Amino acid sequence: MVPGTCLYHGFSCEDAQIRGEIAPLLYNARIRHSVSRTQIPGGCILFLSQGFNMRTSNYLLSTLKESPAEAVLESHKLMVRAGYIRKLASGLYTWLPTGLAVLKKVEDIIRDEMAKAGCVELLMPFVQPADLWKESGRWIHYGPELCRFKDRHNVDFVLGPTHEEVITALARNEIKSYKQLPLNLYHIQTKFRDEIRPRFGVMRAREFIMKDGYSFDLTTEGLQKSYRKMYRAYSNIFTRLGLDFRAVQADTGSIGGSSSHEFQVLADAGEDVVAFASESDYASNIELTECLEPKTPRAPATKPMGTVPTPGCHTVDKVANLLKVPANTIAKTLVVVGEKKDPEDKGPAPLIAIVLCGNQTLNEVKCEKIEGVKAPLEFATSDQINAFLGCHPGSIGPVKFPGKIVVDRTAAHMADFYCGANRDGEHLSGVNWDRDVPEYTVADVRNIEEGDPSPDGHGTIVLKRGIEVGHIFALHTKYSDAMQCTVLNEEGKPVNMEMGCYGIGVTRVVAAAVEQHHDENGIIMPETIAPFNVTIVPMNMKKSEKVRDFCEKAYKELTAAGIDVLFDDRSERPGVMFADMELIGAPRMLVVGDRDLEKDQVEIRYRASGERKSVSAETAVSEIISEVKAALGELNSKAKPQEE
């Protein structure tokens, strides 16, 4: 047997007969064992030489006309209908053959770009000992999302939601010298996070597949270089996947570290909001986007403070309606729980007032970072507020508030404003900072809004929704400090390694791709991740020997060329086959019928454009082969080489 490589990375083998045997085997190998790109030795091929099949008559197509009632997202409905996934339980999904084919192609592209960036693959366990988590401190801080259990010896374990602890433990044992650095290790593994509310199919599942990688460097400069490489690799990956995405600045969240970028696939169904500058390429997650201080100075106080009755008005809108004033003249005061100075203190926690302009909204991520505010953020309950102030939410204001007051930058520029009186049913008018509220601190705690100035000074902000498919973090020494992960430097002194961590939600990527590429007839996959590059749809094959012969020949030739083909050899009516083949998202369909064959022609239909063209029966197969190669080449060639 002659070694070959699969078409996705340039299949080449001169001997047609061997090619005919190898290509299907490679397909099978990829599906089952994620073998790609690398050359496959003959022995391996022999070992794998069974089970190859891409005929609908011997395949689990499992398409549905109706989608489950619980699916709200188009991608979720379509993935179920097209036979990509099936739900096993809340947040747990089985990947059917068609969905798995897509998933494996996504993994292949990831592996390829990782290799180009000099990363090395390994595989770490799904189950992890709790000791590691206790060591890093996240046994306590991770919360109920971390699924914990005991083994038969009563020892604590967790289902890995991520692998920082394991990789750090590995690195400190295996990496002893600066000479082994830099190193970038990754794996593609199942993760489990016990989400409060799994939804949207595999978009937010509890069990999901993630590619996560970790870089180890001696110096900060080294880390920065590793980080840039991964940034490039991630950009290449999502480009090759055919997704419309943006890399945006992001919050570092519970993972910690300094700089961080998210890779967001733009889609209206996205759960995240991204802020873009109108006149630069600035982009950041709204959680992080800084709201600049207003440029115009605060207007001077002109009115005395007074009291207005506002019975039953507990929201800014209601007060604004009653007083016939715009919402931005009313200050909105929220109360959050603060940190106790002494953790031993059994008394009630201190409360902190957060004051915003009435028409704006609180940014919880920013709020959590304010000194004295308890993290994770906790709003004071109605009872806590009543005990503290003697009034209920809806009538709270900063004047004479008996605790710390944090005022948003924009709200701090209000003058002669309205606010709650800290007495039920009353608001104050003509309130002014300093004069009426002498002590307060100013901070950026609101969400940026469309039209606000961009924090980089270039134009205004535009908001778009995105699906987070990748996230890269520069961790520095956060984990290596906590877990004493050191190497000896040139002077023989131990130093903590500079780490970075990089993740891609592999299963989520598939959902994001469907979300971005579909129409009323189903999924339209980009060439690089389509479950099949072409489907063969025969008309009335049972009756026509001519049709059957042509299809069989085309099927053999296409598979021999390494093209992923689905041959719909069921004796279904044409409409049924058309509908199914369109639903699953293959980019093109080869339609073969007696009517056309009489004229030595067949038809090729394109999924994305809906275009149909008649081509010569003789050249149809070679035309498809070159089209597929061209389409793959076009997407793959957009990847940029790594700097070195």
Add this chain to the structure above:
RNA sequence: CGGUGAUUAGCGCAGGCCGGUAGCGCAUCUGGUUUGGGACCAGAGGGUCGUAGGUUCGAAUCCUAUAUCACCGACCA
């Protein structure tokens, strides 16, 4: 965790108020006619009505408990 709703055949649903041993569409199976856009005719199979108690001669239906699921919110890499 709060609010709302649901759980009846593989999927989508009706029946429930008014208790009498379960039905529709799709899917599946058989036979036939069909076959360039989800066909038609004839027949068939498939359900301890989420689970456990209770009321009753009798419970899918009424009562109690419980589990699971979904949507909205809160929360969250």
